[in-house]
Amino acid sequence: MPRRLRIATVQSPITINPAANGATLRDLMRRAYDEGARLVHMPEGAVSGHTGGDVDWKPLGDELAEIADLAAGLGIWVVAGSHHRLTPPNRPHSSLYVISDQGVLVDRYDKRYLPDGELDELFTPGRDPVTFTVDGFTFGLLLCVEVNVPELWAAYAEAGVDCILFSSYAEDPMFELAARDRAATTMAWVSVSVPARVSHAMPAGVIGPHGDWLATGNRSGLSDLVLVDLDDSVLPTRS
Template sequence: MTNLAHPLNIAVAQSHITPDVHANGRHLRALMQRAAEKGARLIQFTECALSGRARNQINNWHRVDWEALDSELTETADHARKLRLWTVIGSNHRLPPPREPHNSLYVISDKGVIVTRYDKRLCASDGSSLWYTPGLTSTTFVIDGYRFGCALSTEVHYPELFAAYERLSTDVVLLSCYAEEAIFAIEAQAHAAINALWVGLATPVATSRSLPGGLIGPDGNFVARARRGQSALVVATIDPTRPEYADMHDRTRLRRAQGDR
């Protein structure tokens, strides 16, 4: 855990996802506008927020209009530049045939540049390995001194992934899930508390009645959470100086020391 004293505002979006990537793009950019107006430095969207998700909005890769998706991603990046807003957005990433696409999170800087991309690595437990090519590595990036990591959907079931991010001195893990099982939030809260991490949990409107999104603090409690069943934007502050987080640095140092034995 980085020794930081200044707060950072981030937005977690609960968005609609449709088979129409142009409609998705317009909706996401409207939420970006709201996030910027509320003083957010970063906005996190859910899994496949721009492209639609295989087996939900997509039933055949050959019918995907990849050029339209590329156009919407470019327009969204340009909007991030105009708003000076870091944007983390879920989308399918095309690979050369015959490989299936990646299930990815694009990280767009406040200058409108795609600085990195996270590709979901652990796909098998939900059957998505039949649709997606797994990624290979963790992904981190830094905003104003805070280190962020990324995870997608059923990767919440793998504690070793979150422990690895903690060893990389990550402060915040952005977990984007197209899922409706309430256990996902419980697991995310556990990973946050065990590893002294903030966890952004972004979910779509379609699954939010049982799994609303929000921001989880390093004590495992939600700092803020979206309303169920509607498009929503949660803007919350990452603030390491809050009294309830006073012992998180000590817990992290002790755990690392024990792991080195």
């Protein structure tokens, strides 16, 4: 019997104010729930903003806690982009938090490949891949410039991942071409979550395992939510 899962991919305005970001994201979570989504996928830095080490950690923690509480209340999974604090003087990670439908932080993905500017001034690189399973579908996580590292995508395909949740903050139209290629070569769905302001270069949306968009958000810089049903009966067989 085919398995199906509805995911909601976020294209949200992102500011340097965690409270403003959190309020917007929770509104989108409620909308996703109303539309029947089981998982909500958010951009890189969705909660914290993309501010490097200059973070007010207390309000950021409060917003993440409210997002987790709402995930539990709605019974949906959330993958939320945020900075992750390390012990000073270490710079933070750029991370994706995996929050279960019980409101529990079950894992965290830290961006492993950093462009020179981020590596030198903003972030500490992560080390490990992350996978998790929702309703029989296995997900992998990647961030931003990692779209240009095919071996990371191949490793997820070899691990049997069905869908890669790719969050980005970059304003680079080449990322769209690369993401579509990665979907086709891994034969997996790719959910692309970006800030609204960069949607002219690459919108939020979901790419099918054939490399074509199944649905996208607007390209006009506005907030959006893209809903797609994953259906394992259409997945190609990997050799």
